[in-house]
Amino acid sequence: MSTSSHSGISSVFPSAIFVLGEEQQTLTLNHTPYTVGRKVDRDLVIADPRVSREHASIVSENGEFYVVDLGSKHGTYVNGEKIDRQKLQRNDRLEFGARDIAYLIFHPLNNTSNTAREFLSQISGIQIAPEASDLEKLTLFMEAARKLNTIGVLDEILVTLLDATLKLTRAERGYIFLRDTRGALSLCAGRTSKGEPLLDDKTISRSVLEGALTTNEEYLFTDTSQMLDVKERKSIVAFDLRTIICIPLRKPMVQTSRADQPAGGHVMGALYVDSRFASRDIKGVSRDVLHAIATEAAQLIENARLVQAEEAGRRYQQELSIAASIQQRLLAVTLPDVPFAKVNGRNLSCKEIGGDFFEAVNTPQGLAVVLADVSGKGVSAALLASILQGMVYSQLISGMPLTEIVDAINRFFTYKHIGEKYATMIVTLLRPDGDLEYVNCGHVPPVWICGDEVLRPSHGNLPVGLLAEATYSSDRCQMKRGDRLILVTDGVTEAENAVGDMFDSERLERVAGKSSSLEDVFTAVADFCGGTPLNDDCTVVELSYTGEG
Secondary structure: OOOOOOOOOOOOOOEEEEEEOOEEEEEEOOOOOEEEEOOOOOOEEOOOOOOOOOOEEEEEEOOEEEEEEOOOOOOEEEOOEEEOEEEOOOOOEEEEOOOOOEEEEEEOOOOOOOOHHHHHHHHHOOOOOOOOOHHHHHHHHHHHHHOOOOOOOHHHHHHHHHHHHHHHHOOOEEEEEEEOOOOOEEEEEEEEOOOOEOOOOOOOOHHHHHHHHHHOOOEEEOOHHHOOOHHHOHHHHHOOOOEEEEEEEEOOOOOOOOOOOOOOOOEEEEEEEEEOOOOOHHHHOOHHHHHHHHHHHHHHHHHHHHHHHHHHHHHHHHHHHHHHHHHHHHOOOOOOOEOOEEEEEEEEOOOOOOOEEEEEEEOOOOEEEEEEEEOOOHHHHHHHHHHHHHHHHHHHHOOOOHHHHHHHHHHHHHHHOOOOOOEEEEEEEEOOOOEEEEEEEOOOOOEEEEOOEEEOOOOOEOOEOOOOOOOOOOEEEEOOOOOEEEEEOHHHHOOEOOOOOEOHHHHHHHHHHHOOOOHHHHHHHHHHHOOOOOOOOEEEEEEEEOOOO
16 A cells, blocks of 8 residues: 655545454555555455446545545445545545445544533533424434544443433433443443433343343333333332333444344344333334434444544554564574575565564574464464574574474474464575585475576475474485575465465476576565565575585
């Protein structure tokens, strides 16, 4: 993704949250136009046939942002309305053709001049005209609450929602319950009509709450004494609850024809209010209003959760940057200067930190070169790679035989029971006379350029960390002056282009046989991928035998 800036864009870049199925990611719109489509060169690529190759773009004009449809076949939508060009507001929902699987929440980073709490104090004094309908009142409060949907104000949003509902229904107290990622229900906010917080939900009607969540329907009881089964509802009788409203909060539905999707949308929680007196006024609160509460409140809470997740993701990215800096220093290789050989290597991570590393050590026996790839990606793989690198380095310096080194590493990994983590690695030792010993532990076979021939030494063992009883053996080959050994991780051979083809070993052999440096391998991989992002770390190490000294 390009990071260049253009004129007309503010110094504070807006962000957006891209939701694809159950996954989401934060995007920084750091240049304009910001393009969306199915082509791999788009800034946001959505691989769905309903998304046009060049579908839409987000542009900046005089500090304002607009989404522009580029003549797409299936249309661009903002908050459910099909548009050709639309000015964007905070928390607008953008959809591009494939409306059932993906959407974008536009969220500028710059905060409003007033804090959330200041805004709450401003709206609390709003006077509503007596002739206003309940739906008009609800719309006013929902619009006010929507403006609070900024980072870190989910609690204020829930309080505003409760205040709005209590004013509409004239109930005595209200609660909001939400499900967590595991589906467990918990109390997230409680409030009296006088603005006092409620931390205890023991005196509510559990049967009504569970009924609303189970049936996905609004429950409205204006006088519980008229209920036929009131004597069986112990909480209602014990706490003298006369008016009860319970509204399921439905997660915003995607447009889909899937038969397993509930007709009313997935229930993410419930809004519950009650009173100890029967209410005639509450009859004026129609089912339409209750449905509007369910829809608006759920959308509001869902967007707020996305914003909180964005902030958490931003903090995580900052921690990753720190971790990446530490890893770079830990895994930095000081290439030894020996008279009989030259070594060079480079790593290209697909994430901020990765599980590949290489090491070159001048030992009493000769020049040792190691290349390893820990399974998985991210922090856990990087941590194990750092441990592995430290173990290998210390044992090479001590002059331990190669087979004993990998055997010790395998015992350590299996003894510690590190989840399902393992590592492929190749350890080589080149002596001054050209004798090359190597131990290949499940790694990509090296490419040996010997004169005009391209050879693939195939001797191998199990990866380290898979089987405690595994034994390891080495093999040897005799290098001649001018011979080169190319070591790569599988991120090179398994790099994919836009149609899913892999770079594979044959291309690697052709490039290695013709190349004069390892940079030629990286160039060939980049040309082959044609803009398709790497799905694994790529590391290439070149060991040349000069035979001098």
